[in-house]
């Protein structure tokens with residue numbers, strides 16, 4: 500393992516890194532991964548675009564679940580992994596972050612630029628007139644339309660929704676676009692069965708073409724939406740390094756794979772390549788937040 504970390508450190512220290520991140524990076528922020536070690540895939544089928552747009556009852560179910568799940572997502576905070584990526588970016592080693600996550604946590608951790616490949620859950624779009632609004636505003640409207648709709652929630656799914664009995668769904672009231680008056684609202688995220696907007700994909704390919712290293716963080720690369728960037732890098736002879744808990748569908752193309760918890764490995768990697776943490780992290784520590792013991796152990800082991 501130490502040799503692998505050394506090799507990864509060497510690759511990242513050379514700079515020109517483009518990060519491709521997935522759900523595994525956000526599990527330590529309390530947002531579960533469909534396919535990771537604690538994956539929820541076995542009991543949760545994600546909403547498809549076709550079902551959402553074609554079935555009013557399915558939309559009601561989606562919004563009822565999502566309305567409850569949103570409280571967890573809105574509360575989620577970046578973890579040590581997100582913060583380490585932001586440090587690497589500030590140090591000039593990471594040029595850009597492409598994320599498959601819709602939770603906005605890279606940006607919340609201070610990363611820039613970030614390409615949110617599948618959109619953001621905190622934005623809402625009208626399918627009829629295209630008007631965009633904030634999820635915060637929609638949340639307020641849904642609360643007003645559904646007084647007393649307060650079901651106990653045990654677990655939130657990666658798309659930001661929860662499991663909910665049909666009887667609860669039936670009494671939920673969905674609201675429409677206020678701009679055009681009747682339009683169907685959808686979270687501004689790319690659903691399964693929906694394609695990522697072409698200019699966004701082209702921009703990501705452009706980033707990959709200019710990269711010296713494609714660093715995959717916390718993605719099993721199950722969906723082609725993310726895997727295609729690994730395939731492209733491999734085709735261009737750009738090395739790919741993958742840090743994920745468990746195997747991925749990109750392992751065969753990778754120069755390096757590391758099976759480790761991201762919240763421990765990434766801070767250690769940043770310590771070794773990006774120098775001392777910048778002021779926000781120092782402020783955290785002086786405010787009394789203990790340094791992660793995992794970080795210290797991993798750094799010492801290296």
Ligand SMILES: [Zn+2]
Nearest residue numbers: 625676679682
């Ligand atoms: Zn509208």
